[in-house]
Amino acid sequence: MPHDHHDHDHGHDHAPGALSPSGHPYRADQDGPLTRAQALEIAVRELMIEKGLVTADEIAAAIARMQARTPAMGAAVVARAWTDPDYKARLIADGRAAAQELGADIEAMHLLVVENDAQTHNVVVCTLCSCYPRFLLGPPPDWYKQRAYRSRVVIEPRRVLGEFGLDLAEDVTVRVHDSTADMRYLVLPARPEGTEGWSEEALAALVTRDCMIGVAVPRLPDPAPVAAAE
Amino acid sequence: MTERSWHDMGGLPAGPVVPEEHDYALWERRVDALLTLATTKGKFTVDGLRRVLEDMGPEFFETHSYYERWIESVNRNLIESGLYSTAELAAKLEEVRARGETYGECSLTAPEAGSGPEAGDG
Numbered sequence: 523m524p525h526d527h528h529d530h531d532h533g534h535d536h537a538p539g540a541l542s543p544s545g546h547p548y549r550a551d552q553d554g555p556l557t558r559a560q561a562l563e564i565a566v567r568e569l570m571i572e573k574g575l576v577t578a579d580e581i582a583a584a585i586a587r588m589q590a591r592t593p594a595m596g597a598a599v600v601a602r603a604w605t606d607p608d609y610k611a612r613l614i615a616d617g618r619a620a621a622q623e624l625g626a627d628i629e630a631m632h633l634l635v636v637e638n639d640a641q642t643h644n645v646v647v648c649t650l651c652s653c654y655p656r657f658l659l660g661p662p663p664d665w666y667k668q669r670a671y672r673s674r675v676v677i678e679p680r681r682v683l684g685e686f687g688l689d690l691a692e693d694v695t696v697r698v699h700d701s702t703a704d705m706r707y708l709v710l711p712a713r714p715e716g717t718e719g720w721s722e723e724a725l726a727a728l729v730t731r732d733c734m735i736g737v738a739v740p741r742l743p744d745p746a747p748v749a750a751a752e
Numbered sequence: 753m754t755e756r757s758w759h760d761m762g763g764l765p766a767g768p769v770v771p772e773e774h775d776y777a778l779w780e781r782r783v784d785a786l787l788t789l790a791t792t793k794g795k796f797t798v799d800g801l802r803r804v805l806e807d808m809g810p811e812f813f814e815t816h817s818y819y820e821r822w823i824e825s826v827n828r829n830l831i832e833s834g835l836y837s838t839a840e841l842a843a844k845l846e847e848v849r850a851r852g853e854t855y856g857e858c859s860l861t862a863p864e865a866g867s868g869p870e871a872g873d874g
Binding site: 553554555556558559560564565566567569570573576580581584585588589647649651661664665667668669670671672673675677682686700703 | 759760761762763764765766767768769770771772773774776779781782783784785786788789790793795798799802805813814816817818819820823824826827830835836840841844845848849852853854855856857858859860
């Protein structure tokens with residue numbers, strides 16, 4: 523990821539290789555030397571405020587709204603579809619309306635829900651830019667926006683999925699869906715065997731972001747989880 | 753047949769997918785918010801955002817991170833919309849840089865409850 527390297531060159535307090543509580547590397551933010559992009563962000567923000575286009579409160583509210591969007595919303599939609607056949611039918615027929623039923627803060631665009639089954643696996647990309655169902659999954663991961671995934675998943679999806687640790691049987695058809703500014707896709711994973719009678723909440727916990735992009739499938743937790751060392 | 757633009761990269765050879773990700777820094781979250789607000793208020797559209805991103809070309813794409821590219825595009829679109837001039841931008845950038853050495857020192861954050869420097873990213 524060469525274009526991100528310069529962000530890590532700044533001196534800052536975190537130990538090299540340290541991970542944040544969410545398990546991701548720290549990124550220099552407040553404490554490194556001001557970058558061109560950061561200076562521009564400050565300048566644009568202040569000019570927008572001074573010209574009366576926005577207020578600081580509106581900016582704070584927009585950030586809070588963005589941070590409230592997480593894959594939990596998408597997982598709730600999937601779990602409902604797994605447990606309520608009528609809901610699933612509505613979701614396939616009109617993804618946007620069905621997602622709104624569960625309170626998704628959906629933008630003015632179409633949502634097409636594509637269903638995995640024993641013979642079909644779906645995976646989502648945006649080859650032209652980074653279109654993504656943010657209203658259900660939050661902001662997209664870095665790899666979704668980068669050249670390798672965008673270029674290759676449409677011509678060698680099995681190999682790309684293998685790089686994510688997902689090896690599909692030869693007789694499974696792989697369908698790749700290319701998003702647009704007006705049309706977003708969500709993968710409805712197949713409900714894992716052995717989850718009969720599970721609550722929606724327990725089911726939703728199996729549905730990760732990557733399952734809904736299509737680079738993973740839901741897996742049951744290990745039967746005998748090892749206690750954390752701490 | 754029209755030659756494809758650099759950003760139309762579907763199907764082209766590329767290296768392995770590196771499943772990296774990072775938590776967004778405060779300035780990146782702000783860039784996202786500025787885009788959302790500017791487009792919601794009708795200053796430009798997501799197509800305007802993309803036009804400038806695509807005009808940046810492949811080298812800029814490879815050497816700048818996602819929100820570095822976005823803030824350039826937001827800025828260009830706002831100038832084109834007439835919200836402020838390049839001279840006003842230059843004066844503001846000078847003012848910002850004169851405040852200190854780091855983002856935390858240069859960004860006046862007081863009014864944004866919960867998103868100031870103390871909120872951090874980590």
